Amino acid sequence: MEAIIAILAMTALAVACGAGLGFAAARLRDDVDPVVARIDALLPQTQCAQCGYPGCRPYAEAIAAGEAINKCPPGGEETVKRLADLLGRAPQPLAAEETHTRVAFIREEDCIGCTLCIAACPVDAIVGAQRMAHTVIASECTGCDLCLPPCPVDCIDMLPRPGASA
Amino acid sequence: MAEALLILLSAILVNNFVLVQFLGLCPFMGVSNKVETALSMALATSFVLTLAAGASHVVFHYLLAPLGLEYLNVIAFILVIAALVQFTEALVRHTSPLLYRVLGVFLPLITSNCAVLGVALLNTGTERSFVAALLYGFGAAVGFSLVLVLFAALRERLAAAAVPVPFRGPAIAMVTAGLMALAFMGFMGLG
Structure with a gap:
């Protein structure tokens, strides 16, 4: 008899703990x-x-x-x-111009090697060092234009990507 | 009021869980490399310790004792503590994902922190009221936090000290912990 009471009490405790945890998880998981x-x-x-x-x-x-x-x-x-x-939504055409068809190009004769565009590039597609001309790794460039505003000498052009369809 | 102060002081200094009763030594050694992590660990453990003291008191006096099941106290406490740690984990993940990352594996490891079980068991050994039990748990938590953060600060300075080669690493940490324990023995006179 006592064993049954013990088993029941522990089960009740375990169920209470589990229910509490489940409730807490449901309340806290939403983020x-x-x-x-x-x-x-x-x-x-x-x-x-x-x-x-x-x-x-x-x-x-x-x-x-x-x-x-x-x-x-x-x-x-x-x-x-x-x-x-x-x-499960209907595909829509891109709201903005698809930038993947473009690629940044640095005119190396104008580049002063300031590294500002390297810091701006979100995908690390620009390589270069202080006072050395930088260049763009075309296959990494997403054509996002973010390197254009920081450039002090405007030596970056956005060119159509070779072989892109559009 | 005086009794409450006595319980707190006793749990924090005189019967410090780590350095006098030697409970909860694993986080004391494991998470004391940096003050920042030690502090977060201390906070999480404090939360669990205080809650566990209260919850185990309720479970013991309102579930186990009336049914004459006092002998099941260890199993019941472990169950309650494990659930509390899970709850704390969910709470930390919800409120501070950064802290959750920093604490990492040590958060679930609070479950096996013997200081938490120690508080629950020591509380049932004496006839304390619910508030007193909660205070005792809180005092133990403060004592644990104090010692953990102090020890982490010491170890940060030790990292830069010129320690003889055979003593480097865990060896000097053990020596430091021993010296701290000796210092805490001095609080015995307070009781």
Whole structure:
């Protein structure tokens, strides 16, 4: 008899602990939205802010809350398509010009080697050193234009990407 | 009021859990490399310690004692402590993801911190009221935090000191801990 009471008491305690934890988990879990994480995983992580949000994660949160999915120029049509698949929304054409068809080019004879564009590049596609001409790794460049404003001598041009369709 | 002060003082200094009763030594050695992490660990452990003292008191006096199941106290306390640690983990992850990253594996390890179980068991050994039990847990937490942060600060300075080669690393840490324990023996006179 005593054994049964002991087993019942411990079971009740365990169930109470489990229920409390389950309740706490339900209340505290809401900040880690799995949808936001999955949207964020599809975005290019260039943190270029061309969508109007400070970075990819804030944009992912905005998309989860209903924002349009076609505001990511570095991601291009491909990203819009994947987002549409994930969220079950209709794919839309990019709101802005697709920047992936462009690539930054540094005119090396004008470059003074100030490294300001290196700091600005979200994908580390610019290589160079102090007082040495910089250059762009074309395959890494997303065409986001972020290196243009900091350049003091305007030696960066946006050229059509060779072989890009559009 | 005087009794409350006595419980607090006794738990913090005279019967310090780490240096006098030698409970909770693993985080004392494991998380004391940097003052910052020691401080976060101290905060998390304090939270669990105080809650565990209160919860185990309730479980013992309102569930185990009326049913004559006092002999199950260790299992019941471990269950309650584990649940509390899980709750603290969820709370920390929710309120401060950064702190959650810093504490990492040490957060779930509070479960196996013997100081937490020690407070619960020592509380049931004496006839304390709920408030007194909570105070005792809080005092133990403050004592643990004090010693952990002091020790972390000492170890940060030790890292720059010219320690003889055979004593470097854990050896000098053990010596330091021993000296601190000796110093805390001096508080015995207070009781």
